[in-house]
Amino acid sequence: MELLKLTDVSYSYYDGTQALKNINLSVLPGERVAILGANGAGKSTLFQLFNGLLQPSAGEVLFKGLPVVKENYKTIRRSVGMVFQDPDDQLFSATVHQEISYGLLNLGVPKNSLEEQVSWALDVVGLTGYTHKSPSRLSGGEKKRVALATVLAMQPEVLVLDEPTAALDPRGVAQLVDLLNQINQTLHITLVFASHDVDVVPLLADRVVVMNQGEIVFSGTTAEAFDAKEIIRHNKLRLPRIAHLAELLQREDVLACDVLPLTIGQAKAAIKTEVQNARLEGKQNVLAK
Ligand SMILES: Nc1ncnc2c1ncn2[C@@H]1O[C@H](COP(=O)(O)OP(=O)(O)OP(=O)(O)O)[C@@H](O)[C@H]1O
Ligand SMILES: [Mg+2]
Structure with missing residues (x-):
């Protein structure tokens, strides 16, 4: 069964801005889904419909077949963990510890497991030792990590992340990517994220x-998305840098690959094949002489 299912969903803000038009979207358990689009495309609005922070003007939003309406908010908000684009919209407690415990206390988690879950979540985001700090006094990237920790501590079924890499330092981005993949693989948490970081x-x-x-x-x-050149161009997106480089090399006949590599790992494999083929060809030419 779909984890999230949106059928013919539209949403208009009070000032009349129609932010979402006839959205049909399903997210399956275990999937990792990226929502891309230019500024103002409707990504953050869409996310707020997932757990009922906004109610659709038309259409229906379901979480595991359960309508996202007031009487189901408690169940749904536990399972749909939301990390906001701006952590200042999410953090309100006096200390990091209180911030992370808040949701767990509401769930009635006993004191000793609560402490364990708080420490685990802080450790996972690399903020061990920050328990008594005030979230409002943290740096942008640290706030983002605390916001992620508050949601992770609840062990949701789906993690909805709005611009998760924004404000993180380069190592923080790499760590977050590893962490989210680990969470997806080992805890089977579904990921839905919006990002401008292609x-x-x-x-x-x-x-x-x-x-x-x-x-x-x-x-x-x-792979299909980055192969759809018109879509990339029309939506103010670009190829990942590694794919752009591969495309340039392909155009200059330096690299022949049927499928454009999108990651360093894929590019390494394509280059290796190319070099091995060139060496083989060289040997054959020598033998032929
Ligand atoms: N509270 C609001 N009141 C009125 N209009 C709003 C409100 N919030 C967003 N909008 C409008 O709704 C549309 C979609 O905005 P949204 O924030 O969902 O876009 P986004 O894809 O998340 O953009 P970004 O990449 O900049 O984060 C925009 O036209 C925006 O101006
Ligand atoms: Mg947004």
């Missing part, structure tokens, strides 16, 4: 959904 998309998504002015204009595998 370089992380092939590392973190099996499927890409592209939005434009409140509509879904593309849904396909990550």
